[in-house]
Structure formats: C-alpha cells, structure tokens
Amino acid sequence: MTELKTTVSEENTLSVKGYRLTKFVGEGAYAKVYLSEFTGKDDSKVTLACKIIETSKAPKDFVIKFLPREIEVLIRLNHPHLIHVHSIFQRKTKYYIFMRYGENGDLLGYILKNGCVSENQSRVWLRQLALGLQYLHELEIVHRDIKCENILLTANFNVKLSDFGFSRFCVDEEDEPILSETYCGSMSYAAPEILRGKPYQPKPTDLWSIGIVLFVMLNKSMPFDDTRMKKLYDQQMGKKYRFRSKVASVISLECKFVVKHLLEPDPGLRHTATQVLGSDWVAMDSRLTTLNAVEAAALQKAKEERKKLSDSHRVPPKRQGDILERDHKETNRVSEMIKSLANLTAKQNTRTD
Template structure:
C-alpha cells in the first residue's frame, strides 16, 4: 500500500492549507487512513482529524463509479451529530483526500473487546445515538449497508458516531421511486437474511437488522450468529437460532430482550421499523438522559 502514502509534494501542498498528515492508522483495499491535524491560520489550536486517501487510478472503474463516487456525493450531503463529519474533501491529481473528525476513543468493537459487555444504561445511550443517526440517513433516503461495531466510533466524550459510507447508497431514483438493492455488501456477520439470500432487498430494513446485531453484541459481548458457514448462518437466522449468553441472560431486562427479538426478525415485513425501535419501552425506560455514563 506504499502508493497510498502522501508524497512529499502533497505533504507540502496540504501544509500550506493547514493540514498536517501523520502516521497511517488503517487501510482498506483501495484506501488508507492517516492521523492528521488542521491548524487554522487564525490561531494556534490544532483540530485532530483522520484523513482517508483514495487513489482513483488504482481502483477498478466499477468500484470507482459504484461506490467511491457515490460515497463522496453522500458525504457532501449529510450533517448530523451522530455521524462522523467530513471536515473537507480535497483532490490532487487522481488522489482524493477526505479529512474527517477524529474519534480518539476508537470503535465500538474494540471497546467491547477491552471492557466486555456494555452495561444496559450505557447501551441505551449508544443505541439511541446510532439509531438516531441512522434515522437521519434514512430520512435523506440514504441506506448505510455496512453497519457494524467497527463502523461505530466513540468520540472524546464517548458519544457514538456512524462512519464509513463506502457501501452507502440512495434508496430512490431520480423520479423518487423506491429502488431495491441487489448488491451483496457489508459484513456477513451483520448482514440480514434477505441479503444473505441474494434476493433484491430493502436496504433500509437490512440496516435495521444490522442495528439489532450491534445491540446484541453490546449487551452480550458475543455475536448472535456464526458466520463461518453461509448456509448454516442463513438457516440460523431464519429459525431465530440465537441465544443470550448465560452470564447475562438473567440480568438483562425483558424489554431489552424483546427489542433484540423484534429487530432480529428474519421477515423484513414483520421486522420492527426504525421509528418504532426509537420509541421502544427499553430505550426510554428510566429516563434515557439520566442514564448516560460519560
């Protein structure tokens, strides 16, 4: 991935604009992510950012057209407190530099690996934040299509923010008609059964399934399904063959269990809608605003 490193000329150009690109902190198939700082000429204060570098010449044309250009279009249209905000998008030659707000407390999956299952009071806060960010996207007719714990970042104040719009797409065409998705994308462990089945699917409802998987993982510190065998995975999903861990099943309240069950409903028509999930008794029990840990 050496070709994704910023060249000395690029470093110089961005420094003149106040952007200081630092070490690499992540990489994908066609992009790398670096730490960065932005220094406003009006003052000495630095703003910590993450910089995603994408080389359009290195990516296949179908990937470029179908995903990356769509991602750029979406990033310029969204602004919400529960979504990682793009600071600026700059291009130099074939390479695009996407500067985004940096989340110093890492992603939700790493948090769970280090700390174990999330206590219910905090899980409520994070679930509400993630679901609210998703509701905003859906109100813009945008489906994320890759919701997973790794794509939920934790800010300096431990607020949850959705990131990575590489698989996001608009759910309607130019005439405003609903368009079903036919692309298998995202992580298998979080993919809804209709996605696994390879049939045209409503991407908003598949997002809701993924949200249910995230909630299950937060409260159980484990995956609801084994994704090592696709055929068995689909069978388990359709048969609702998942269980809470013995260490949490007796302490988890019935309302939390019910919310997970109706989110992990294999029939997308019967699956709980996002608006109803946000109004669920568990989310509002014990006054959400007073249950925040951070």
C-alpha cells in the first residue's frame, strides 16, 4: 500500500472540510487516487474517490494546459451519466479532486470478470454513454479519452463516464470551432483521423470511441489489431472488424447497424450521439426512448448554458481559494485555479530556467 505523504497542516485542511483519506487505489504519472470518506454537517458519511495531482512533479505543459482544462470542464458538468465532482481545492502544489466513487469498478474489469455483455444490457449502457456525450457536445466539450477503463459502474450498475484529463472546449472565445491537434487517449480507441496525425474535428472521435466500447461489450475483444499503428489504421479504413461467430449469430441487425455507423472511418458520415439515441436499436426497448426527469433537466440546462458559453468560459482571475465547492459560484473558481497554476508555473520556471 502506498502512503500519502501529507503534512499535519494538509491533513487538518482535509479534516476541516470533512474529508479523510482511507485507502490507496492507484496512481498515474502525476496523480494518485485514494478512497476517501466525507462527513457532512449532519454527520452523514459518503465514500468518495480522491484524485490528488502533484503539480511540482508534472511537466509545465500539463500544469499550464491540460490541468486547467480538466478542472474548467469538471466544474461545469452536472449529468447523471458523467462522474459527479464533489469538490476541488488546492493546497500549495497539490490539487485535490473529490468525486463520485464507482462502487462496482470500471467496465473493463466487469467484462474481464463476467465476459460479454448481453445486447440488452449493452443497449442500456450505450444509451447512457450517448446521453452523456450529447450533453458534453451540447456544451462544446469533448472528452477525447473514452475507453472501458474510464467508464465506472455505480452500485446500481449504471455507467458514468470519468477521467476528463484530455477534455477541452472545441470552440474559441469568438465561438468559432477549434480543431484538435493533440494525439489523445489510447491507440486502441483512437479514431483513424487521430492516427493520421493531422488536425481533426474532435466530436466525431468521441463517437468512434464509444463504438469501440460497444464492440468490446458485445464481443469481449477489440475490433482491430492494434499491435502496429499502420496495421490498425488500414483495418479501420477498410472496416475490417468481425464479431465472433457465436456473437454475430445472436445480436440484432439493428445493433450491428449502430456499430457500423459508429465505426465509420469517415468522420463526416459517422453517427452523432443524437443519431445513436434515435436509432432503431435503442427504440427496441421502449423504456429507453424517453428521457427521465434528471436526464431531461441536464440536457435543457446544457442548451441554456450553450447560449452563454462563449461569454462565460473565459473569466479573468481574481484571487486564490477553493476551486469548486458546490455552494459557491463556480465560474470564479476557474479563475482562481488558473491564477494559482500560473503562479506555480512561474515559481517552477524561476527554479529551473
């Protein structure tokens, strides 16, 4: 088990806010993830995941570009099929992101343990992912790292898309579209236009990735050979994927149609999230053809937010403080985070340049 190296004052900061780290879960290049417990003012307790990012160990590009984007996106999200952020705050060079804990692990772990996902269950989960993407894309946000490992399962076995480390807005301050140039995410889930290494429209790449997720759920294997990039690209462009015979014989034509249009190598012809939600495959379960109250409210809120997005998502920084606590104005928290990251980067430049 990895221990958290915190000072007494840092532990006190967490405690005052109601948080206690309980167990190490895993780590990436610049972050560690812990289970944590939050105690509310009424003494109620909830288990959360806590992602701790140590900016002093991260490259400047991450600190000044990707981390601000991730936090700016996270504080804007409020959708039942996207990970819910409880709070975000900063302590010196560390950023603490407390979020909903996936009680049943991630989708990859589920598939490895239980095998292929039935078509009926795949339909439910893909619809939830498509609703999450429809909401994100309405806000002009792209995820850019959708894969089975980033899809969490709740206690009730609903899915939540997580890990927004590569996410970004896809319009600029003038509301003009921005092409992506970064090679993002995992090669196995990357659309062919990403592999070409040229600027690309980012929204269709999210749809390609959920097409890969759908194929993996149904088939318990990747659709393309990803051992070499050129071979992967050639297979993608040639639509050379095949379901295993025992799977192909039982899944519906409507399901295969959705897979076909998500794994369409031409991004201009690839289906959108709205087209997936309106597909005959989703309609095969009449319960899935209408939004529940929470889903409908989230989409409506996104449409309203979209109207003012270009005016509100670039606010000049004012002061340092907590970045996100759900009782405060969230836009100011973005400003505080950007200023804090700029200050940290300036100090690191002074030490290293």
